[in-house]
Amino acid sequence: MQISGNTVFIPGATSGIGLALALRLQAAGNTVVVGGRRADLLERIRAEHPVLDTVRIDTTDPESVRSAAKQVLTNHPDLDVLVTMAGIMRVEDWRTPAGFLDSAEATITTNVLGPIRLIAAFVEHLQSRPDATIMTVSSGLAFAPLAATPSYNASKAAIHLLSESLRLQLAGTSVHVVELEPPSVRTDLMPGQAESEFAMPLDAFVDEVMKLLETQPDATEIQVENVKFLRYGEARGDYADVVATLNRLDPHGR
Structure with missing residues (x-):
């Protein structure tokens, strides 16, 4: 992915990593469209x-995705980057259905079906562009589980393999597939996460992501240093220690 000269759509960018990345990409010389569910947040972003x-x-609404895609492509027919940022993360207790079922269904709908619907809405258009990118967003928890968030872990593991598979299918096209793999970052994704000492400061995370995009334009996975502990535990042979350390340091998912 080239660092500038793109037209980028980032749904799920009304706060946190999505909004920070949108602002950095715009400052780097890209046209950026942000998407979100809440009209009040969108109005505030337009004002600020x-x-x-x-x-x-x-x-989570297929018709909303189709309608938004039509609006984005009408207003920005040169769109060439889609970042599937939208996601939720919730603590669950799988010892009883009441402790997880509703949350699990919502998480899979948002974190897995949401990106699939977005890709379906834009993939034909992106293939018509001379150089395009789909950036998926997984997590370090795709590679090492946090006990408190089973559905989130599973959803991000699904996004990782979806990214790998999509990259194979689109290999003969103009569309590149890049997977962003955040560690825990100080955002409001979970209660208390914005104050967590375990989480990476948001500005530092986005600084490093932008540097990686600039210096590694052909990268298939964007990995800041903080996520490599989780990402490569199995390859290093210390997976059990990684899982134990993760759940000792961050037992509540913050």
Whole structure:
């Protein structure tokens, strides 16, 4: 992925990593469209950051995805980067259905079906562009599980293998598939996460992501140093220690 000169759509970018990345990409010389469910947040973003375009989208609703895609492509026919950022993370107790079922269904709908719907809405258009990118967003927890968040872990593992598979299928096209793999970052994804000493500061994370995008334009996985402990535990042979350390340091998913 080239660091500038793109038109980028980032659904799920009304806060946290998504909004921070949107602002950095715009500052680097890209046209950026952010999407989100809440109209009030989109209005605030337009007021605070008029350089960004906005569109309302709910990735749990197939019709909303189709409508938003039509709006984005009408207003930005040169769109060449899709970042499937939207996601949720919830603590679950799988010892009883009441402790996890509703949460699990919502998590899989948002974190797995949401990106699938987004890709379906844009993949034909992206193949018509001379150089395009689909950036998926998994997690370090795709490679080492946090006990408190089973459905989130599973959803991000699914995104990792979806990314690998999609990259194979699109190998003969103009579309590149890049997987962003965040560690725990200080955002409001989970209660208390924004204050967690275990989590990486948001600005530091986005700084490193932008540097990696600039210096490694052909990378298939964007991995800041903080995520490599989780990402490569199995390859190093210390997977059991990684899982034990993760769950000792961050037992509540923050």
